[in-house]
Amino acid sequence: MKKKYAINGLFLTQKITGIQRFAYEITKGLDQLSDKNEVVLVVPDEAEIKVQFKNISVVKYGSLKGILWEQVNYPGFLRKNNCLALCMTNVLPLFYRKGIIVIHDVSYKANPHFFTGLRNRISAFWHCVNYHAGLHSKMKILTVSNFSKTEIQKYYKIEAERIHVVYPAWQHMSNVHPSATLYERYPQLKEKNYYFSMASLAPNKNIKWIMQAAKQHPDQLFVIAGGGKFNEKKPSNTLFLGYISDEDAKTLMANCKAFIFPTYYEGFGMPPLEAAACGAPQIIVSDTPCMREVYGEYASYVNPYNPENWIVEECKNENLNELLEKYSWKATAEVIKRVMEETGQNGIAL
Template sequence: MENIVWAVDGSFFGQRISGIQRYSIELLSALDAIVPPGLVEVVTPPGVRAPVYENIKAVTFGTRKGVAWQQRDYPAYLKQRGARGLATCNVIPLFGFRGIAVVHDVCYRARPDFYTDFRGRLSAAWHRLQYRRIARTAEHIITVSQFSKQELTRYYGVEPDRISVVYNAWQQMQRIAPDERIFEKVPLLRRGEYYFSMANLLKNKNFPWVLRAARNKPDAVFAIAGGGSLEAEAKRLGLADLPNVVYLGYVSDGEAKALMHHCKAFLFPTLYEGFGIPPLEAVACGAPRIYVSDTPCMREVYGDCAGYIDLKTNRGYVDDVIPPKQDAAQLLARYSWEKSAKDFLEVLEQQSV
């Protein structure tokens, strides 16, 4: 068998952490415990540091940063090292890449109506270009759900046997200590008596549904965490000044864990996801129930352990959510970074033959 080295694009270590970066960080950490020495390297731009691993080698290479590093220095390293590429964040070099790419979702292609301003259209154009290049040139594709696998086949004609599914997980939440002081800072929040959501202005997150739910249930408190102009957006929607809505702004990881643990339910009325990790994290933090949108992806990931919001008929009524058939905590046994790392390593070994 050829002595393959897989070189990971580690530029995500210098990026703000969202679900995509979290997947990459946790997967590599779990992979390090089981991967043979010499099989995987992490390559980073100057000024970006990777963790210290036992079996994964960390290398700093090149002179550029950001997109320029990804498109120029990273493929130069692959050529110089004679390595295969491993890109885990939806983006590959447009030229000089041979290897495996992780595509988390194809929302930019499936829902162009979400991206209507100049910045959104520009981002959508770049990502659609990336999806096309990955579909054409990657030797293998990994994605995070069967739903996303089907979407890659539907929109880009990728043969199903070129795609493997490696799920997200939740164990990172165990490292966070809950910060109960949030309840002293916000006296309106009483443990066990509020609905909680984490919002932003991305259209797929469906922030307006939470506001309508608050308007329709004035006897309940709705706590909303997230930055940006959520209150301004509420005003634009004609849903400002709802007395039972508490805008928390950005919250720390510890505060989020405490808020998840003590909520009546965690709300996630998303319109489109590749996996949708926040409800899983909420359950890991002790949320007694999660309410998610009734979509194929959410059904796949959360099964009978979630309550479902039928967005075709439910215009903002938490009391009309289809109730879960199983306790939410039963969900946790399905997913672990250890399992995901084993699945990921199996793909690497198959592609190394």
């Protein structure tokens, strides 16, 4: 490796969702694969970082926060220390485009109708500008599925050979202990008496499908976890838990009738994989190209636009262990490490 890499560590200051999970697990993997001083992780001065790594040092730099830190302080560190960027959460510094960027999906470009309201439209505009800048620079591009690779090619006219696919995985759930108190806190829940879904309440996650399914099956209980607000009237047989811990998630996944993920659009869609790893007997996902790629023959499929044809039945997906064998954080970190080593002095592929 000709130059030191500096990871954009802002994800360590954010709530863990799929993107932050990816960045954290890959950082852990690179820590095992790197020598000392090959890679550093840069965070804002005021960040409270509790994790420690063996070979990757955590460096505090810059007093700004959020997007301003990413666009001013982080590239300032890169220039000062002559480093290459490793940005694993969709965003890169616009005026320092040397290194590697991971783009998880291009929903902002593909689905502008999902982003309503001034704040969401500003966010969509910002991400589209950022994607365009990164994708039309000479940075190495990584993404999390062949579907997402195809979407990047479609919307940004990028050559296929510039894009590497690096799948997320599930092994982080192996280190999580089930909650000992969840059923005490939610006495209406009992093992195997509920369907479970975990996702943000963003429009692409299609929580409305679950609401409609709940109305059609009033004798069934539907439990939803994830950040965000659902402002519409909820059927009485639904339970919204909000953002939950990994321990609660593992317990709910292990003891549900099935895990439901009726998403409209994903780059990968990690929660059903986590559910399979935790012992969910069945994973029910939307019949979309991305879900077909990721889950293949190991999932049950539903029409994300019409829950009326979904029949409640207790069944078990066969050979979920075979599904789990397809995905590994270690293998993905090894691919990313090879990409890093192939990158030249200026962050350009050799």
